[in-house]
Amino acid sequence: MEFLVASGVGVMTAAGTYLLLRGRTFPVIIGLALLSYAINVFLFATGRLVIDQPPIISESATGYTDPLPQALVLTAIVISFGMTAVIVVLALRAYLESGTDAVDIDEPADAETATATDPAKDHARTPRGVA
Amino acid sequence: MSHWIIVPIVLPAMMAPFIVLALRHDLLLQRVFSLAAAAALLAVAIGLVASASGGTPEVYKLGNWPAPFGIVLVLDRLSALMVLLTAILAVVVVVYTISSNWDKRGRHFHALFQFQLMGVNGAFLTGDVFNLFVFFEVLLIASYGLMLHGGGAERVRAGVQYVVVNLAGSTLFLVAVGTIYAVTGTLNMADLAVKVPLVPEGDQALLRVGGLLLLVVFAVKAALVPIHFWLPGTYANAPAPVAALFAIMTKVGAYSIIRVFTLAFGGNAGEDAWLAADWLLPAALVTLIVGNVGVLGARGMTRLICFALVGSMGTLLTGVALFTPAATAAALFYLIHSTFAAAALFLINDQIVERRGSAGDRLATAPRFADAGLLAGLFFLGAIGIAGMPPLTGFLGKLMVMDAARDSESMATIWTVMLVTSLITIVGFARAGSVVFWKSTAIPGAADAQRRLPGLPIAAASVMVAGMVALAVFAGPVTGYLEATSAALYDPAAYISTVLGPERLAQQ
Secondary structure, eight states, X not given: XXXXXXXXXXXXXXXXXHHHTSSBHHHHHHXXXXXXXXXXXXXXXXXXXXXXXXXXXOTTSSOOOOHHHHHHHHHHHHHHHHHHHHHHHHHHHXXXXXXXXXXXXXXXXXXXXXXXXXXXXXXXHSOTTTO | OOGGGGHHHHHHHHHHHHHHHHSTTXXXXXXXXXXXXXXXXXXXXXXXXXXXXXXXXXXXXXXXOOTTTSOEEEEOXXXXXXXXXXXXXXXXXXXXXXXXTGGGSSSOHHHHHHHHHHHHHHHHHBOBHXXXXXXXXXXXXXXXXXXXXXXXXXXXXXXXXHHHHHHHHHHHHHHHHHHHHHHHSOOBHHHHHHHGGGOOGGGHHHHHHHHHHHHHHHHHHHTOTTSOTHHHHHHHHSOHHHHHHHHHHHHHHHHHHHHHHHHTTSTTSGGGTTTTHHHHHHHHHHHHHHHHHHHHHOSBHHHHHHHHHHHHHHHHHHHHHTOSHHHHHHHHHHHHHHHHHHHHHHHHHHHHHHHHGGXXXXXXXXXXXXXXXXXXXXXXXXXXXXXXOTTSHHHHHHHHHHHHGGGSTTHHHHHHHHHHHHHHHXXXXXXXXXXXXXXXXXXXXXXXXXXXXXXXXXXXXXXHHHHHHHHHHTHHHHHHHHHHHHHHHTOTHHHHHHHHOHXXXXXX
């Protein structure tokens, strides 16, 4: 089980980090979501992995599972859910206002030179349907 | 147990929903309540500083659960000072926003502003690492809204970048918190101070990873190189009063570094003593260089100030990274100064940009604008402050940091970097000032935005400059307070026994 959880966290973190480094907002948001899933599982495991134990010290049980990480995960889930909602709305607005979903910001002056020197690059940034 | 400790968190927390729910159609009432709340916060903060200056930390147990099982707020000299600094800045920024009508350019400015204050104050007062994360998120989510206030394509795109960087930072924060919890079984800062030295040999590596990840997270907030890149883009695109308020946000990062790395990973931490020092000092010096070279290279006034702010974080964290009582006192003095100076410059710059019309904030000559003499004078004072020239506090602060570095092994490096970068900043600001104010006088005609603008925003901005002057005049008493603050940071026994009770400290 340790191997399964650890590799799950690892794979999600790797995929999340890769997507986070992409140049468009949609993969970046998916990347952030994957990272936050990875972190939630990771936080859950910080109380050690235990099966079939109550989250409280009880005479009828042989041991207990640490309840605190579960509370932390709950908080983290709520916060990351809210943050994801914020960034989805924000990304949508940025796309609608500027007509492109590229993450990096060009200064107005830079944008002009970029168009002049490298029209192909500029074309690649323009999403389908807007150009 | 004094209930006043929680007021700086509860007051904005109640005021913000009240403004959204009851007053959302009436801007005048919003302004009245927002200003009243900021003024009340200032009064409470003064009271808290008076109460904390006695020297004994005070603890507020939420729900009266004993630490480390419940969440605690802790008031000591350092947190009281930071809350006071926030309150002063808040009053000035609210006055500026109201008088310059920035709050008309979008909706819900005042509600978001109160939420931001709640997060900042909470981060300063909490005694629990996970709670620190929660308050970080509160202040961040409010800052996202504030940063986008007024809208516009450039601002929204800069906002996306800012949000992504901070969400990634929050993720790292959780990894750090999880790792530290897995090793020590606690997240209460005072309890960490007791448990960190007891961590067995085998878990030391994991604990260090957790501690250093925490340093990375705080460094993102404090805009330390190599994770400073979000700051110039964000602050330059944020509305000016928001950028001025954000001057305290970088200090939240600096505060967290000081708090966690003197308490939990400080002198008593055994093998992990001064965990942050080796990494922080080089990073801070590089930050100084990058920030101040950025001042020289900036093409716009706002970006120039942003890079000066990054540079001042470098000076501040150099002081922190030395981890000696004298250096920390110097860093705290510089922290107060840097907040005033950066806020003053952002506000003055906004007034200049408003008056220059189509020239905006470009570093280019443009026809003479209204009130040019007064604004040039204020900008000059702000520039002197942030560059560290006498007689203002920037000079005193830098002098104190350099004096504290005299016994350090890397004294030669620190002095060279600080002195050379100060020169670079002076050159950068002198160039900007001469282009915008002097050379522009030679151009005939008047700026196309040559109209009467109210004087109150300029007055609000001058209050920040006056703050620097007052800090320089009262440097003696302030330094006394700061030396007591940093002495307590390096002898955390009183803090720990207040939070956990005297018995737990004895076990250590």
